[in-house]
Amino acid sequence: MPLEDDHGRAVTGIRVSLTDRCNFDCVYCHNEGLGDTRGPMDPQDGEMTADEVVRVLEVVHEFGVEKVKFTGGEPMLRDDLTEIIQRVPDGMEVSMTTNGTFLPGRAAELAAAGLTRVNVSQDAIDPEAFAELTKSGAYDKVIEGVEAALEAGLAPVKLNMVVMEPTAGYVPRMVDHVAENDGLQLQLIEYMPEITGHPEWAIDIDRVHDWLTDRADRVEHREMHDRRRYYVGADGEAETPDIDAGDPDGPAAGEGMVEIVDPVENEEFCANCHRVRVTHDGKFKGCLNRHDDHRSMADMTREQIRATFRETVANRVPYYGEYMVKEDGQWVVNDDYIDRPVPTADDD
Structure with a gap:
């Protein structure tokens, strides 16, 4: 049975950062909440080995x-x-977030190894805008990578687009792009200034929700995560949307799916978080936004990993609504939470 934290949230997923190296330098990068710490392109001593990654996965x-x-x-x-994907424990679903530039020539190999799905970062359907946002000239390679993933059977491919002032104007074209191309979905991710800076780039995400409600043929409300999925026809003609709490079979023919991930100041989002993270240097991290909850797995013995995982889960709280609380309309750190005794594995 999955472990639950004190807020009844079972941990059923894990995000594992395999490296902090990247061939892009995206203006919004937060490197899994660690900040833009892009390192040299050569492997670093601090990265977990394949054996260490697999050991963590086997334990969790x-x-x-x-x-x-x-x-x-x-x-x-x-x-x-x-090799890492091949060694993932049987029965564990494997997905990956990538910028897509290395998928051509490797997508089929990774699918054969056990990869089931990919998210590809793509913030604009425009080479010049893409280059400005990513500080790279790899637009064509990313498009080729998405096609390679589809050919390898990794559909649906989710395109990740961070929505902020520098990218908001590209949202309509991205929505049209996924509506016009079978096998693609769009995940619009709210910009998070609290971990990336540049608060002037933040937008009111409700603007995007409202626009998509008008644009969509139908709307699905996912109650578990309090998210909305917008199903958009390729012809650009929207019918009156229906809000439904069920789970439809997915996009119909000639229809694209768009989902908004809006965690900023969202208590409902945090209340439904079911994942733990692992940093590239082998530390459990209970929350993307927090930096006081990193727990090293030391020399990576299974016993230590089990104990550290239990402590990480025991210490999880919703970031908004518990770690951060509202006072006089402003979000502030909850001093009662900060000053409380830190749960350990012995408290289970």
Whole structure:
């Protein structure tokens, strides 16, 4: 059975950063909440080895963790990525977030190894805008990578787009792009100034929700995560949307799916978080936004990993609504939480 924290949230997923190296330098990068710490392109001593990554996955799988997403940095800079995917415990779903530039020529190999799905970062359907946002000239390679993933059977491919002032104007074209191309979905991710800076880039995400409600043929409300999925026809003609709490079969023919991830100041989002993270240098991290909850797995013995995982889960709280609380309309750190005794594995 999965471990639950004190707020009744079972941990069923884990995100593992395989490296902090990246061949892009995106203006919004937060490197899994650690800040833009892009390192040299050569492998670093601090990165977990393949054996260490697999050991962590085997242990958390004992506790009912069913899904792993490999992230970075750019995870495909790991020469041993195929080996790591092959060694993921049986029954654990494997996905990956990538910038897509290395998928051509490797997507089929990774799918054969056990990869089931990819998220590809793509913030604009425009080479010049893409280059400005990512500080790279790899637009064509990313498009080729998405096509390679689809050909390898990794559909649906989710395109990740961070929505902020520098990118908001590209949202309509991105929505049209996924509506016009079978096998693609769009995940619009709210910009998080609290971990990336530049608060002037933040937008009112409700603007995007409202626009999509008008644009969509139908709307699905996912109650578990309090998210909305917008199903958009390729012809650009929207019918009156229906809000429904069920789970439809997915996009119909000629229809694209768009989902908004809006965690900023969202208590409902945090109340439904079911994942733990692992940093590239082997530390459990209970929350993307927090930096006081990193727990080293020391020399990576299974016993230590089990104990550290239990402590990490025991110490998880919703970031908004518990770690951060509202006072006079402003979000502030909850001093009562900060000053409380820190849970340990012995408290289970």
